[in-house]
Amino acid sequence: MAIGDLVEVETGSCEDLHFLDVGMYDTPEYGGVYVLDAERPAVVETGLGTRAADILDAMARVGIAPEDLDVVAVTHVHLDHAGGAGHLARACENAEVVVHETGAPHLADPSRLVEGTKAAVEDQWQYYDDPIPVPHERIREVTDGDVVDLGDHELRVHHAPGHAPHQVVFEDPANDAVFAADAAGIYVPQLDDVVQTTPPAQFHFERALTDVDLLRELAPETLLFTHFGSAETDGLLDRYEAVLSEWVADVEAAREELGDDEAVIERFQRETEMGDVWSERKARAETRLNTRGVLGYLDYRDRDD
Template sequence: MTTTEPLHLEQRIHLIDGFDLGLPRRTGTYVIAEEELTLIETGPSPSVPYIREGLNKLGYSLDQVKYIIVTHIHLDHAGGAGLFLQECPNAKMVVHPKGARHLVDPSRLIEGARAVYREQFESLFDPIVPVPEDRLIVKADGETLTIGPGCTLEFLDSPGHANHHFSIYDPVSNGMFTGDTAGVHYPQLKENGLHLVLPSTSPNQFDPDKMLHSISRYRERGLDRIYFGHFGMTDQVEDVYQQVTKWLPVFVAEGEAVLADGLGFEELASRLLNRVADELQTAGISAHHEVFGILKLDLEVCSMGIIDYLQKRQK
């Protein structure tokens, strides 16, 4: 198992790379070093050994973990929640009201992920362990969780990517843990001096209007930092909003054109990849850059969500 040192993001916040899909800088687990040791996101079950090792490198034991928060219940963010919770005897799991029952009974999550990932499902997500109901804490919009003398986290309902999605505001860093609502950040391009963020429009609850509303709520906060589900932190918060609001109508318009041509998500994924590739290559990024493999996968899943949204809208 290849591991990396946890990333030091802020005096009390680290990020453990979970190597989702076997890739570095894909998903991770945030560690907030407050009086009540708090983690945000577990990733899928194959990421659990990386969390364990990362905590060890930071000098923490599993019995010190008090809260594990998942922004939403998609398996790449919360698939390992039940498995990891088994190793943390003093921890509670914190989840959106619309996500709680699916952690207790993950059968529908499994069914949905199998439909998207097909034969890759087992290697990417197994095992998926139910979370005991008595270890769940549900937090609705505006509710809070005090994890230290000077830190009370606040939860914001933030649909658009999923209806079971909340974001977590950290008053100490004036930052927001945005899961997938503020898009996917591609740190692979950082060495090239580029800051790329694209909307995450995966099935089956993607809604562009809700996403834009959630982003407007972030804007109202005057944030200094965004902590992405995929991957890492940025202080270029206004640039994040601008990129997502720029690309979102492009994604939807391309989807409408594909449907009008009687074609499916494969064609949409190809068109979106070409649009993004054109922009990156104009900025000097080689067509052989590692980011394109990740973009191809992301845009395939995004295209499924866009087609699903448009077909529902037609009905």
């Protein structure tokens, strides 16, 4: 796919579902948004906020007018998933914005979220748009076990806090699919494989493994990745458990060997093989982000011990 491409999702049993490449970080096949043409239409995920017009155009191509959109659902409030929520809420005046209850205050007042994101993503902030606050009355707070009724579809809410405490995954039984957020890693279509996503400041390894177990229990036919696209579940969850475990162990071993966190980050940046997939700049930035997330988790674990 290229940036701006809209495709119908036909993986597994999926129907009424389209996927848009929103060109996160000016990188194709890295981040996207789903348009679910249900009786009560929904957009799942919203991108960085920089391409809200592309989402509205995708809706139009599917046949959904802004005033007819009922739900904007974000899996968590990291701005690569929720950065466009306020933009869509402003354009789609009848839509409720669905988010886990712990993330809701950050959609209503994104100031702390922006501060934290700038600290986490460093010079990648240039690719973001300033988020627009979502009015309190437009936010629907959900928690584990809640259901968002879309008529002929529904989004069943499952709390998945390993990547971030405000993360949920949305199960769509009609499509035998789960909008997997970052709970199953980043799917790379070019490789037909998954890679880790472990950003600061709230990544928690053991909880992330529990989230993988949750997805196993749900046993969807299809995983719907924000990063990037749809894939049959078969084998991917076992693969992500192995990838994530190896990644955390490698970062921990490098810290023990080098004794300097910046040296650890630089080592993994040199060794990344994702430059041919996303561009060298994005691959190095992604590696830096993920290494810092594991190092932060190790600090938290050691303090807790």
